[in-house]
Amino acid sequence: RRRHTRYISVTGVQTCALPILLTPETIAASDLTITMGCGENCPYVPGATYRDWPLEDPKGQDDATVRRIVADIDGRVRALIAEHRPIEAMACHSPLSAKLAVEAGFEALWASGFELSALYGLGDVGLVSASEHLEMTRRMVERTGGLVIADLDTGAGNAVNLAYGVEAYERAGCAAIVVEDKDFPKMTSLIEGGRQELITTAEYVGKIEAALSVRKSMLICARTEAFVAGLGEDEALRRGEAYAEAGADLLLVHSKAKTSAEIEGFIARWSGRCPLMIVPTNFPEFGRAAAAASGKVGVVIWANHAVRSAVQGMREAFAAIRAAGSAAPVESRIASTKDIFDLQEMERVEALETHYLR
Ligand code: SPV
Numbered sequence: 641r642r643r644h645t646r647y648i649s650v651t652g653v654q655t656c657a658l659p660i661l662l663t664p665e666t667i668a669a670s671d672l673t674i675t676m677g678c679g680e681n682c683p684y685v686p687g688a689t690y691r692d693w694p695l696e697d698p699k700g701q702d703d704a705t706v707r708r709i710v711a712d713i714d715g716r717v718r719a720l721i722a723e724h725r726p727i728e729a730m731a732c733h734s735p736l737s738a739k740l741a742v743e744a745g746f747e748a749l750w751a752s753g754f755e756l757s758a759l760y761g762l763g764d765v766g767l768v769s770a771s772e773h774l775e776m777t778r779r780m781v782e783r784t785g786g787l788v789i790a791d792l793d794t795g796a797g798n799a800v801n802l803a804y805g806v807e808a809y810e811r812a813g814c815a816a817i818v819v820e821d822k823d824f825p826k827m828t829s830l831i832e833g834g835r836q837e838l839i840t841t842a843e844y845v846g847k848i849e850a851a852l853s854v855r856k857s858m859l860i861c862a863r864t865e866a867f868v869a870g871l872g873e874d875e876a877l878r879r880g881e882a883y884a885e886a887g888a889d890l891l892l893v894h895s896k897a898k899t900s901a902e903i904e905g906f907i908a909r910w911s912g913r914c915p916l917m918i919v920p921t922n923f924p925e926f927g928r929a930a931a932a933a934s935g936k937v938g939v940v941i942w943a944n945h946a947v948r949s950a951v952q953g954m955r956e957a958f959a960a961i962r963a964a965g966s967a968a969p970v971e972s973r974i975a976s977t978k979d980i981f982d983l984q985e986m987e988r989v990e991a992l993e994t995h996y997l998r
Pocket residue numbers: 731752753754755764791828829830919921943944
């Protein structure tokens with residue numbers, strides 16, 4: 641890990657954030673030591689050091705970013721993987737869905753391109769812009785403080801585009817990014833008979849190297865769509881090993897087969913050079929237990945279960961209200977307004993009003 645020693649001037653909003661996030665207790669609980677020139681009442685120990693502070697872009701220093709650095713996010717992810725306790729990441733397309741995933745106990749959040757595309761009523765074929773996805777992801781991080789794994793699709797272009805994207809997602813406070821070896825504009829993976837075109841291994845390895853060269857501590861996850869493109873196990877393994885060899889922290893190997901046989905075959909032959917990420921949408925029986933038993937899977941992604949459950953819930957409620965001409969039949973089956981107020985953190989709004997409205 642690189643260690644930096646720099647001075648920062650604590651001004652404006654950071655003055656509020658730092659005492660909360662970097663208290664003497666949080667510093668003592670970590671191996672951080674801090675140097676700050678922040679005035680006479682500074683509670684921090686002068687002459688010490690701190691690490692990986694993203695000073696380059698002051699706009700990026702929001703509370704979520706600060707929290708993420710203090711929590712040493714990649715350390716948490718790596719520790720879970722090392723213990724063979726696969727992380728389960730639940731898909732989300734909004735801060736609200738992200739909050740519900742955290743509430744349900746998921747260790748990580750999958751900022752899914754498929755889900756966000758569906759939210760906008762669009763196909764997952766590169767129609768939602770990179771900045772729209774980044775903005776929504778940033779808001780998920782801000783509202784939850786969760787471990788967010790961002791789905792960057794193809795990285796919106798070549799290695800140059802990806803390098804800028806990696807920096808932006810790291811500033812947004814993401815724990816990891818995943819970039820796939822498909823050509824831009826991509827075709828959504830699970831569609832029957834879809835056009836699936838992959839870039840060359842050499843070009844993709846260049847993209848991974850570019851991503852690794854600019855990241856500070858965020859995990860860089862490679863993803864091969866070799867199975868999805870019908871290229872078979874040998875090609876999936878050849879690409880996967882090359883991506884891991886290039887330094888990828890994890891490898892997502894995707895499959896749209898209707899059983900887990902294809903993925904299980906891959907896992908059996910995988911060298912274990914890096915942990916795998918599995919997306920068992922089409923073979924949902926493959927879950928936490930199978931992932932842990934394999935000893936090679938670090939992350940299981942439930943990639944589209946937020947938007948699919950939301951669609952089903954809305955459809956049923958809308959149909960019932962329309963049929964009855966009143967909301968009475970659904971009232972006890974849908975979330976209460978109090979529930980929504982809680983998700984909106986209205987208690988905090990009320991506390992702020994009580995203290996500061998004059
Ligand atoms: C996503 O959720 O956007 C994914 C997984 O990339 S999949 O849609 O299965 O390709």
